[in-house]
Amino acid sequence: xxxxxxxxxxxxxxxxxxxxxxxxxxxxxxxxxxxxxxxxxxxxxxxxxxxxxxxxxxxxxxxxxxxxxxxxxxxxxxxxxxxxxxxxxxxxxxxxxxxxxxxxxxxxxxxxxxxxxxxxxxxxxxxxxxxxxxxxxxxxxxxxxxxxxxxxxxxxxxxxxxxxxxxxxxxxxxxxxxxxxxxxxxxxxxxxxxxxxxxxxxxxxxxxxxxxxxxxxxxxxx
Amino acid sequence: xxxxxxxxxxxxxxxxxxxxxxxxxxxxxxxxxxxxxxxxxxxxxxxxxxxxxxxxxxxxxxxxxxxxxxxxxxxxxxxxxxxxxxxxxxxxxxxxxxxxxxxxxxxxxxxxxxxxxxxxxxxxxxxxxxxxxxxxxxxxxxxxxxxxxxxxxxxxxxxxxxxxxxxxxxxxxxxxxxxxxxxxxxxxxxxxxxxxxxxxxxxxxxxxxxxxxxxxxx
Numbered sequence: 123x124x125x126x127x128x129x130x131x132x133x134x135x136x137x138x139x140x141x142x143x144x145x146x147x148x149x150x151x152x153x154x155x156x157x158x159x160x161x162x163x164x165x166x167x168x169x170x171x172x173x174x175x176x177x178x179x180x181x182x183x184x185x186x187x188x189x190x191x192x193x194x195x196x197x198x199x200x201x202x203x204x205x206x207x208x209x210x211x212x213x214x215x216x217x218x219x220x221x222x223x224x225x226x227x228x229x230x231x232x233x234x235x236x237x238x239x240x241x242x243x244x245x246x247x248x249x250x251x252x253x254x255x256x257x258x259x260x261x262x263x264x265x266x267x268x269x270x271x272x273x274x275x276x277x278x279x280x281x282x283x284x285x286x287x288x289x290x291x292x293x294x295x296x297x298x299x300x301x302x303x304x305x306x307x308x309x310x311x312x313x314x315x316x317x318x319x320x321x322x323x324x325x326x327x328x329x330x331x332x333x334x335x336x337x338x339x340x341x342x343x344x
Numbered sequence: 345x346x347x348x349x350x351x352x353x354x355x356x357x358x359x360x361x362x363x364x365x366x367x368x369x370x371x372x373x374x375x376x377x378x379x380x381x382x383x384x385x386x387x388x389x390x391x392x393x394x395x396x397x398x399x400x401x402x403x404x405x406x407x408x409x410x411x412x413x414x415x416x417x418x419x420x421x422x423x424x425x426x427x428x429x430x431x432x433x434x435x436x437x438x439x440x441x442x443x444x445x446x447x448x449x450x451x452x453x454x455x456x457x458x459x460x461x462x463x464x465x466x467x468x469x470x471x472x473x474x475x476x477x478x479x480x481x482x483x484x485x486x487x488x489x490x491x492x493x494x495x496x497x498x499x500x501x502x503x504x505x506x507x508x509x510x511x512x513x514x515x516x517x518x519x520x521x522x523x524x525x526x527x528x529x530x531x532x533x534x535x536x537x538x539x540x541x542x543x544x545x546x547x548x549x550x551x552x553x554x555x556x557x558x559x560x561x562x
Contacts, residue, residue, distance in 0.1 A: 172445060172477060187441060188440075188441055190444075191441050191444065194437065195437040199433045210417055210421045211403075211408070211417070213416075213417070213420070214413050214417045217413045218408075218409060221410060222394065255394060
């Protein structure tokens with residue numbers, strides 16, 4: 123019986139893109155359904171009633187939500203090209219840093235986006251510290267996952283396109299090669315990988331999207 | 345070579361209790377070291393420099409932080425008995441999802457209740473809705489893990505010691521709204537691993553009142 127894999131995603135979401143990256147790295151054929159987040163489909167609401175968010179992976183009719191949960195499911199179900207380390211300690215470390223990226227780094231990135239003046243400066247300081255901590259994890263390694271790209275690289279992929287686009291749209295200086303040479307060296311390796319490029323968020327469209335959203339928020343908060 | 349297992353703990357922490365339950369389920373001997381969050385030990389700062397939080401499990405000198413990550417680690421390393429996560433990938437994904445949901449909701453919403461500020465009423469509504477959602481997931485099962493306690497049970501049950509606090513602070517009506525969840529909580533306590541690890545609800549209430557005062561002074 124052929125597997126039926128569907129991914130409900132959104133083109134600008136780094137969470138959605140990371141699932142696509144995992145599926146492509148494993149060579150899993152899937153149907154992609156683009157969601158309009160301002161007008162969510164009834165299918166999305168049916169498959170993720172709890173959070174009503176993308177990404178949602180639907181495998182043979184069964185839905186899985188939350189990008190990190192989806193990544194683990196993909197790795198366990200399609201065992202070729204494993205992305206998570208086998209060793210329990212290494213696995214725990216990979217999960218720890220993935221959580222750090224999602225719960226700390228990306229939360230601070232949001233603060234940088236919405237804050238202004240002194241508050242924004244503080245948020246930028248905070249994100250610099252967090253990025254430095256993350257950069258330490260790359261020291262002495264080709265990729266976060268070691269010799270080849272794996273789970274943590276897939277999660278950290280948010281830095282490659284999404285994060286750099288955000289910085290450009292905001293006109294702030296928080297993520298540069300001078301400040302983070304090791305991360306940028308890693309980015310240089312990643313963008314040479316075809317599969318990674320296939321999942322890139324289209325830059326101009328993204329810059330436009332971020333700017334429009336920020337303007338809209340400024341108006342609504344007045 | 346014998347395993348050396350140390351847990352950096354805080355008696356009241358529901359997150360640390362998750363780890364204790366998992367260790368008990370697996371029959372693992374461990375040393376428990378109490379931390380004072382207002383005066384953190386060198387060991388804690390060395391073992392969890394990123395977050396400086398408990399619980400931290402130190403296994404043969406190597407630290408693991410974040411309670412659910414620790415529980416997953418314990419389940420993988422000591423896989424000889426009491427599996428906490430299902431072996432089926434789909435069932436596993438659902439367990440991971442629900443534990444993540446519990447992590448995203450309970451502590452944060454609960455905090456707004458016992459801190460007793462203007463958002464307390466709103467938090468009370470949210471808490472009941474969250475418990476109702478979780479109760480629907482339990483359905484007619486004995487445990488979230490099925491016939492025996494599993495990952496989601498371990499993730500949630502420590503918070504049952506906090507129900508008394510939520511009721512006393514804001515009259516939440518958890519028992520009336522979620523009778524199945526209350527029944528599940530009682531059932532969990534029939535497991536020695538749970539009853540040994542759970543804190544006394546009255547002690548938690550006292551602890552949170554003290555904590556609130558300290559936080560307000562900061």
